Amino acid sequence: MFNTARNALLHSRWRVYSAVLPVAVQQRPRTISTASFDPTIRQFLVKLGEQQPCFPMNSSSVSILHEPRLFYQTLISMIRNARYRVFISSLYIGSEDIELIDAMKASLRNNPALHIYLHLDLNRSTRPGADSTAQTLLPLLREHPDRVHVSLFRSPKLKGLMARLVPPRFNEGWGTWHPKVYGADDSLVISGANMNTSYFTNRQDRYLHFTDQSRLADYCFGFLQAASTFSYSLLPSPQASDGYILHWPDSLTHPHRIEAKAQQTLTTFQRTHRLASPAPLTSATEKESCAAEDGHDVLVYPVIQAGQFNIREEERCLGLLFRELSSQRPPQFPTPVDYDGPVVDLTSGYFALYRPYQQAIINSRLACRILAASPKANGFYASKGISGRIPEAYTLFERRFMTAVRTAGKEWPQGSSEAFPAVQLKEWERQGWTYHAKGIWVRPTPCSTPALTLFGSTNLNSRSANLDTELSFVLATTSPALRQRLAEEVDGLRAHAREWRGEGNSEERRVRMGTRLLVGVVGGML
Secondary structure, rough: HHHHHHHHHHHHHHHHHHHHOOOOOOOOEEEEOOOOOOOOHHHHHHHHOOOOOEEEHHHHHEEOOHHHHHHHOOOOHHHHHHEEEEEEEEEOOOOOOHHHHHHHHHHHOOOOOOEEEEEEEEHHHOOOOOOHHHHHHHHHHOOOOOOEEEEEEOOOOOHHHHHHOOOOOOOHHOOOOOOOOOEEHHHEEOOOOOHHHHHHOOOEEEEEOOOEEEEEHHHHHHHHHHOOOOOEEEOOOOOOOOOOEOOOOOOOOOOOHHEEEEEEHHHHHHHHHHHHOOOEEHHHHHHHHHHHHOOOOOOEEEEEEEEOOOEHHHHHHHHHHHHHHHHHOOOOOOOOOOOOOEEEEEOOOOOOOOOOOOOOHHHHEEEEEEEEOOHHOOOOOOOOOOHHHHHHHHHHHHHHHHHHHHOOHHHHHHOOOOOOOOOEEEEEEEOOEEOOOEEEEOOOOOOOOOOOOEEEOOOEHHHHHHHOOEEEEEEEEOOHHHHHHHHHHHHHHHOOOEEEEOOOHHHOOOOHHHHHHHHHHHHHHH
C-alpha cells in the first residue's frame, strides 16, 4: 500500500511542474477596461494589474454566504457533487467532523475519476493524540492511496536546536500554512475559516462562493500544487496499521531550508499567471471592445503574503490602495464638516495591526472604521494555561493603536454616526459566538455601497505579514447587485458592533504584567 501511495504521489508531480514552470508568453493575450469602475479605485486596479494576476468574471458567478452553517452546507454539497477534483487548503481538519470525511469517502466510492487534494499545516495537523488531523485522515488514505493526496507544510522559521526543544502546539508560533481555499471541480469558496465544528456553527467568518470559474479554480489548484513541492506528503505507514509517515519529496533540499525554493516557486507561479492574465486598461475604446462584449463586471486579483520567503504582495497591494485613495483627498484645513470621500471598513478577529498598515491608516485622509473581536469573542477566551492571556494581549495591542491614533489627532468623534476623515475602533460581540472574520471593504463615498473588498486568510497583523503563508484576494465590481451584497455583508458584521471598551478597568479588560512581558517576547507571533 505504501508503494502504491508513493507511486501515485510521484505520478501526480507532472501537474505540479506544469503549474509552476514559466510559459512562453510574450505579452498578455487581451485587455480588460477599468473605465466602468468607480473612479475612486480605477487607477488602483490598473496599477495592481501590473503586479498581480487578474481574473475577470461575471457577478452572477459570485455569491456571499453570511453564516457558518451555510458555509458548511455548501462545502458538503460541493464535495458530494464533485466529478474530478476536490482541492482544500486549511490550517487543519477537526477530528469531530465525521460528516465531512464521510462525504469525501462517499464521493470517492461513487466516482472513480475523483481525486482529493488536501493542503494543511504540518505542526497543527500532527499534534500528539489519536484525534489529530493526520490520524483522522489515515482511513481515507489507506482506502484510496492513489486518489487522496495530503500535503503538510512546515514553516522553516523553526529549525536547528529550537526545532527539537519547542514542544508541539507551541511550535505553531513560528508560522503556519494559513490559506483557506475550498474547491471542487471549477467552483470554490474562499474564506478565512478552518475545518472544525466551531467554524461550521458559531464562529463568524467570511465566505465568498465562486461557481463555474475554471480559471480562478485552476489558479487556486495550481497554487496548492506549487506549494506541495516544498511540503511533506502524508502517507500511511507500511508497518503499523494506525501509523503514518511524512515523506519529503525533494532530496536536494533540506526540509528546514526551503526558503530559496519556496520563494522561486511562488514567484515564478505568480509571474506565469500574471503574464497570462488580461491587462486592465482605462481607455473607453477598450471598454467598448472588451468589457462590454464579455459582460465582465468583476475583477479578482490573488495576493500572496509569505514574509518568511520574502514574498510581500499583500503589503505592496495595501500600500498602493491607501496611497491611491489618499491621493484623491488633498489636505483640507480646517477639517471639512461634511466628509464625502471614501470609507474604509477593516476587520480582524486578531487585531494586532501590522505596523505599516497602522501607519497607512493613520496617515491617510480617509474615514476608517475598524471592527475587532471583543475579549469574549476571541477564540482563546477562558482558555487554560498561557493561551488564556491572549485576549488580554489583544486589548494591549488595541490600546497602543488607539494611543497612536490620538497622538496623530485622528480619533473619530465619540458617538458620531457621520463619516469623518478619522479612525474609529469598535468591537464585535455576539452571545455564544466567537469572531474570526477579516478583510477590507472600500466605499467610494459614505452613502455608496462597497466597490472593492479584500478577503481571504490574512489577519492583517504582523504574524500574517512575517510568519504565516497567506493567500488573499482583491475583488472589485461594477455590479450594483454585488455591491449591495457586499454592503449587507459588512453591515451584518457591524450589526454586532459596540463601542470599544479596551480602556476600561473591568476584570475583562485588565492587562496583567505577565501578559505585558509575554507580548514583549512573542508579540510578533500573535
